[in-house]
Amino acid sequence: MKAGGLWVAALLQVALAPVLTGAIYIYIRDKYEKEPIKLLALGLLFGLIIAAPIMGAEMFLSSFTPVRGETEEALYTAFIVAAGTEEFFKFIVLYFLVWRNRNFNEPIDGIVYSTFISLGFSGIENILYVFNPYLGGYQTGLARAVFSVPGHALFGVTMGYYYAIAKFESNQKKTMLLKTYLVPWIFHGIYDFILLAKIPMLMLLFVPFVLYLWVQGMRKIKIHVQSSPFKPRE
Numbered sequence: 001m002k003a004g005g006l007w008v009a010a011l012l013q014v015a016l017a018p019v020l021t022g023a024i025y026i027y028i029r030d031k032y033e034k035e036p037i038k039l040l041a042l043g044l045l046f047g048l049i050i051a052a053p054i055m056g057a058e059m060f061l062s063s064f065t066p067v068r069g070e071t072e073e074a075l076y077t078a079f080i081v082a083a084g085t086e087e088f089f090k091f092i093v094l095y096f097l098v099w100r101n102r103n104f105n106e107p108i109d110g111i112v113y114s115t116f117i118s119l120g121f122s123g124i125e126n127i128l129y130v131f132n133p134y135l136g137g138y139q140t141g142l143a144r145a146v147f148s149v150p151g152h153a154l155f156g157v158t159m160g161y162y163y164a165i166a167k168f169e170s171n172q173k174k175t176m177l178l179k180t181y182l183v184p185w186i187f188h189g190i191y192d193f194i195l196l197a198k199i200p201m202l203m204l205l206f207v208p209f210v211l212y213l214w215v216q217g218m219r220k221i222k223i224h225v226q227s228s229p230f231k232p233r234e
Contacts, residue, residue: 014141015130018149019123026115026153029221030108032230039103040116046097047120050089051128054121057085074196083188087155090117091181094163107224110164111157118156122149147210151191154217155184161220187213 023044027034061081066072098104098113126149130141159180166176191213194206225231 011130011136011138011141012127014138014145015126016123018145019119019126022119022149022153023116026112026119029225030112031225032228032232033106035109035112036103039098039101040112043093043097043113043116044120044123046093047090047117047122048124050093051121051124054085054089057089058082061085071197071199074193074198078192078196079185079189082192083185086121087159087181087185087188090114090121090156090184091159093117094159094180099167104167106228106230107164107168108221108228110162110167111160111221111224114160114163115153115156118152118159119149122152125152151188151210151213154213155188157217157220158187159184161224164224 023040027040058081061084062077065076065081094114094117097117098109103109104113126141126144129144129148130136132140162176162179162183166173166180169176190209194202194209
């Protein structure tokens, strides 16, 4: 293989390795009743496919970006253009993919499917960033492996957590479906705003906020795993 081909292959590995790692981790955490590989692959595939309409919607919404100040621009881009659009399309795919599917039969499944969709989207996003002639390269890939891909996965965990409650606790369906979109949208918007605003004092909160996302994400996974109806009785 020529040097150029090796370079492309290496960058692809850097872009996709964190996606594969996240998918394997979530699959393992589904301890008691595994999901069909074909359905999980569909989640990844649809996550990838929605990148096209998301980019189209983001380009359209970007044309309305306020120009009065950097903070207003960052707020609009973070919460409306990026988080609002991306989480909306993920939610739509999640709902139509598994809401009535018989394999969605325990709470952790909501997290599994939602995270796979998020990882599919983050995979194509990662490839676009890593191969960008101005912003790409190994450093970009490594930075996104540590922050961006896990971030998308954790937004997926949050979405799936409330989605499962909406499915299995019918008395809370409407409220939890609303939270299924709104809570990851808020988390995603805060995440992007901290990075886009470039306010030094605000940047100090970035790592603590990411740590919070990890803690609450792992807690949500544990709650739904423990509530599985397939868990063996002690």
